[in-house]
Amino acid sequence: MEEPEENKVETKEEVEEEIKEAPVEVKEEKPVHEHQDHHAGTAPRGHEGAAPIHQHHEQKKHEEHHQKPVEKKPREKFNGSAWYDRNYKKLLILSLVIFAFCIAYLCIFYAQHGDIMKKDVSLTGGTMMTVYQDVNVDELSSFLGTKMGQECTIRKLEDITTRKTIAFVVQTEADAPTIRAALEEFLGYELNEDNSSTEISSASLAKSFYKQLIIAMIIAFVFMAIVIFLLFKTFVPSMAVILSAMMDILGALVMVDMMGVRISSAGIAAFLMLIGYSVDTDIMLTAKTVKRRGEGTLNSRIYSSLKTGLVMTPASLVAVLAAYFIVQSLVLKEMFLILSCGLFMDLIGTWLGNAAIIKWYCEKHKYT
Amino acid sequence: MATKLNWKIWLLIILLVITVFAIINPKSFSGDVMVKEIEANSSAEQAGISAGEIIKAINGAQIKSIGDYSEAISSMNLSENQSVRITILTDRQDYVFMTDDNLGIIPSAIPKTKLKTGLDLQGGARALVAPEKELSASEMQNLIEVVRNRLSVYGLTDVTIKDVSDLGGKHFMLVEMAGATPKELQELVGKQGKFEAKIGDIIVFEGGKNDIPLVCKNDAKCSYIEQCSEVSGGQACSFKFQITLSAAAAQRQAEATMNLAENISGGESWLNESLDLYLDDVLVESLRISSDLKGKASTTIVIEGSGFGATTQEAYDAAQKEMNRLQTILITGSLPYKLNIEKLDSISPALGTQFMRNIFIASIAAFIGVCLIIYIRYRKFNLVLPVIFTMLAEVVLILGVAALIKWNIDLVSIVGIVAAIGTGVDDQVVMIDESESTKSYTMKERIKRALFIIMGAYATVMVSLIPLWWAGAGMLRGFAITTGLGVTIGVFITRPAFGEILKRIKRE
Numbered sequence: 048m049e050e051p052e053e054n055k056v057e058t059k060e061e062v063e064e065e066i067k068e069a070p071v072e073v074k075e076e077k078p079v080h081e082h083q084d085h086h087a088g089t090a091p092r093g094h095e096g097a098a099p100i101h102q103h104h105e106q107k108k109h110e111e112h113h114q115k116p117v118e119k120k121p122r123e124k125f126n127g128s129a130w131y132d133r134n135y136k137k138l139l140i141l142s143l144v145i146f147a148f149c150i151a152y153l154c155i156f157y158a159q160h161g162d163i164m165k166k167d168v169s170l171t172g173g174t175m176m177t178v179y180q181d182v183n184v185d186e187l188s189s190f191l192g193t194k195m196g197q198e199c200t201i202r203k204l205e206d207i208t209t210r211k212t213i214a215f216v217v218q219t220e221a222d223a224p225t226i227r228a229a230l231e232e233f234l235g236y237e238l239n240e241d242n243s244s245t246e247i248s249s250a251s252l253a254k255s256f257y258k259q260l261i262i263a264m265i266i267a268f269v270f271m272a273i274v275i276f277l278l279f280k281t282f283v284p285s286m287a288v289i290l291s292a293m294m295d296i297l298g299a300l301v302m303v304d305m306m307g308v309r310i311s312s313a314g315i316a317a318f319l320m321l322i323g324y325s326v327d328t329d330i331m332l333t334a335k336t337v338k339r340r341g342e343g344t345l346n347s348r349i350y351s352s353l354k355t356g357l358v359m360t361p362a363s364l365v366a367v368l369a370a371y372f373i374v375q376s377l378v379l380k381e382m383f384l385i386l387s388c389g390l391f392m393d394l395i396g397t398w399l400g401n402a403a404i405i406k407w408y409c410e411k412h413k414y415t
Numbered sequence: 416m417a418t419k420l421n422w423k424i425w426l427l428i429i430l431l432v433i434t435v436f437a438i439i440n441p442k443s444f445s446g447d448v449m450v451k452e453i454e455a456n457s458s459a460e461q462a463g464i465s466a467g468e469i470i471k472a473i474n475g476a477q478i479k480s481i482g483d484y485s486e487a488i489s490s491m492n493l494s495e496n497q498s499v500r501i502t503i504l505t506d507r508q509d510y511v512f513m514t515d516d517n518l519g520i521i522p523s524a525i526p527k528t529k530l531k532t533g534l535d536l537q538g539g540a541r542a543l544v545a546p547e548k549e550l551s552a553s554e555m556q557n558l559i560e561v562v563r564n565r566l567s568v569y570g571l572t573d574v575t576i577k578d579v580s581d582l583g584g585k586h587f588m589l590v591e592m593a594g595a596t597p598k599e600l601q602e603l604v605g606k607q608g609k610f611e612a613k614i615g616d617i618i619v620f621e622g623g624k625n626d627i628p629l630v631c632k633n634d635a636k637c638s639y640i641e642q643c644s645e646v647s648g649g650q651a652c653s654f655k656f657q658i659t660l661s662a663a664a665a666q667r668q669a670e671a672t673m674n675l676a677e678n679i680s681g682g683e684s685w686l687n688e689s690l691d692l693y694l695d696d697v698l699v700e701s702l703r704i705s706s707d708l709k710g711k712a713s714t715t716i717v718i719e720g721s722g723f724g725a726t727t728q729e730a731y732d733a734a735q736k737e738m739n740r741l742q743t744i745l746i747t748g749s750l751p752y753k754l755n756i757e758k759l760d761s762i763s764p765a766l767g768t769q770f771m772r773n774i775f776i777a778s779i780a781a782f783i784g785v786c787l788i789i790y791i792r793y794r795k796f797n798l799v800l801p802v803i804f805t806m807l808a809e810v811v812l813i814l815g816v817a818a819l820i821k822w823n824i825d826l827v828s829i830v831g832i833v834a835a836i837g838t839g840v841d842d843q844v845v846m847i848d849e850s851e852s853t854k855s856y857t858m859k860e861r862i863k864r865a866l867f868i869i870m871g872a873y874a875t876v877m878v879s880l881i882p883l884w885w886a887g888a889g890m891l892r893g894f895a896i897t898t899g900l901g902v903t904i905g906v907f908i909t910r911p912a913f914g915e916i917l918k919r920i921k922r923e
Binding site for chain 1: 585762838878
């Protein structure tokens with residue numbers, strides 16, 4: 048277990064994750080370290096040379112005492128807190144850069160594809176047929192390409208334990224009888240309700256669904272924003288929460304767009320779910336820092352929220368990822384993937400962005 | 416550990432017990448097969464058997480599944496020519512009676528749980544239907560009744576029809592049927608079923624009770640498959656059924672035939688115009704009119720038709736279906752409006768059972784994952800156990816409420832349950848961390864501080880679900896309900912109980 052060692056606050060060496068080190072004694076910080084790895088754009092961890100620690104750092108130990116320190120030396124880095132003091136603006140800028148990147152990506156995507164996401168037949172109209180047998184995707188794809196003269200998407204459903212393909216799904220904007228006939232020709236047998244499932248959506252209905260679901264998302268977001276303002280009643284911290292939520296959703300959208308996933312109406316419901324789910328950590332962070340002035344330093348409060356948050360999000364993430372890999376239904380997989388991406392982005396949005404904004408806000412108003 | 420349990424924990428335990436009873440179907444303890452329906456005028460009805468009774472044995476053979484039932488019946492070789500003795504043991508009493516092939520029992524398997532699964536999981540057809548013009552609420556209700564009637568006459572009784580509207584205010588009819596084929600749905604609902612019989616240009620009678628008070632259906636004496644023969648490309652079976660016209664319709668027919676000329680062909684004399692049957696303005700049949708009927712107000716008409724198939728069996732089934740369809744349309748008349756099927760889903764039940772098993776495995780994996788993280792963070796088993804217990808309790812309670820309100824659990828609602836449990840884990844971690852802080856607060860105060868965060872998070876989840884009630888013609892409502900239900904049960908019941916458990920642990 049690596050414990051970053053003593054550092055003088057004056058030394059400029061950057062140590063990783065100092066924020067965590069600051070207030071608390073050793074403690075099981077390993078998992079916490081790991082999670083911070085991928086989003087802290089900081090220098091690689093290093094153990095700096097020994098330098099006498101400043102005794103007054105001990106005073107900073109008003110923080111939560113979890114288990115008693117195991118083998119840690121009593122001098123600890125205080126640098127976490129000072130490091131954060133020096134660098135939080137960089138973290139904020141980093142998260143803003145990521146945010147800007149997401150927006151830029153979506154604009155480019157929109158220009159290329161005419162929309163901010165790829166949609167499946169439930170949102171564009173068309174037919175989706177699921178046939179319960181294995182198939183050679185390339186063969187089928189070229190067959191359908193020539194037969195139907197238009198693009199069809201084909202995906203496979205696999206059983207996770209046997210890795211056997213149990214079904215394949217064809218999506219096309221053509222109508223049902225056409226695609227059914229083409230598939231029957233390829234497969235050589237008749238498709239009925241026992242060996243296949245069909246979903247037909249008229250184009251007009253699907254498009255109206257899409258519009259409505261997007262409106263629903265916007266309305267939900269606005270409602271959420273209102274609740275946040277009512278909770279905290281201060282402008283900047285509330286905006287920080289809202290921006291972080293926005294980043295989670297846009298970031299998740301960018302991630303699924305990059306993966307080329309086609310979103311269904313259920314997928315948009317998953318995005319909606321993200322609105323409420325991802326603000327959990329932001330609310331916790333803001334409540335613990337902005338609302339509890341005077342209880343320890345701001346940095347220590349941020350740190351303690353970080354510790355809580357880095358259990359909350361990974362726990363949900365693990366559950367949702369496990370579900371994503373194991374379930375067979377394409378609809379469920381899509382929803383769990385969106386939730387996973389959103390939770391992942393939440394780590395960035397909350398702990399890089401939201402935390403830094405709160406820090407900036409408190410510094411500006413001379414709160415500790 | 417203090418032996419006196421706090422009321423919050425008691426509440427949770429009591430509710431858990433209640434929901435376990437709500438979920439488990441007690442009938443499943445008494446047997447596996449029950450009588451779903453008894454056909455009218457059947458030997459079973461005369462013997463006194465009624466719907467709802469649980470079949471335990473037939474002629475001494477134990478019945479443990481629908482398969483057992485079918486086997487028992489077929490091994491009796493029931494035929495319409497002779498009566499045999501049958502002994503049926505149900506949970507109510509022994510029945511001993513004579514029966515021929517008109518036994519009349521429609522069995523169904525007794526489900527183990529009272530949980531109703533939606534179409535995604537049990538298979539069936541779902542259609543979102545838009546009438547050609549905007550209807551008022553009462554017109555829509557009337558339409559729903561007519562459609563329900565038509566489906567039920569056809570033989571589809573396990574049907575749900577709802578009036579749903581989307582965010583834009585447009586109203587649809589949502590028709591859901593377990594175990595029906597989408598083609599049937601398309602035929603019965605997508606087509607208006609306007610039936611007209613014309614001689615020349617004169618409409619002699621139309622479908623519906625006014626002109627056709629009686630349609631022979633399900634009576635072998637006047638409605639049957641006549642014969643099957645080979646045709647080019649396969650087999651064809653022809654059917655016939657009788658209809659009775661009202662006096663007014665019969666009179667119109669008399670007037671229309673009064674002045675027609677007679678032709679002789681094939682050794683018989685026919686009128687020079689035929690009775691043309693139009694369905695939705697498409698000619699489906701032309702019946703020759705015998706000269707005897709000239710000018711006569713005959714009230715009995717025989718409708719003929721046929722079904723095709725590659726084999727005789729297929730042709731027979733096709734003929735049956737077609738006959739049933741025509742009979743239904745003539746009985747119920749035309750739908751009051753033209754309907755457009757905007758969305759049609761057919762889901763095969765095969766995938767459903769596989770999904771359920773699979774989802775169960777995924778849940779176990781998710782549980783294990785969460786517990787691992789909790790353990791890695793806190794290193795205390797006595798924290799991991801309450802977390803598991805709370806998560807499980809939430810799942811059971813959500814399912815229990817769903818069973819109680821007879822809510823259909825579909826695939827998307829399962830994600831709702833997962834999301835709700837996820838917020839539960841979040842809340843519990845907040846409570847744990849709050850309780851571990853070194854400040855000198857009492858546990859009570861700590862829990863209160865945690866509550867601010869928890870209620871705030873709860874409010875954001877709830878308000879973001881509100882638009883889902885209407886968006887997408889309410890088809891995502893299941894998701895909104897299970898998520899909303901889940902977080903509500905969590906915030907008001909299971910998580911407070913968890914807080915109490917936490918207090919107990921901290922006291923040690």
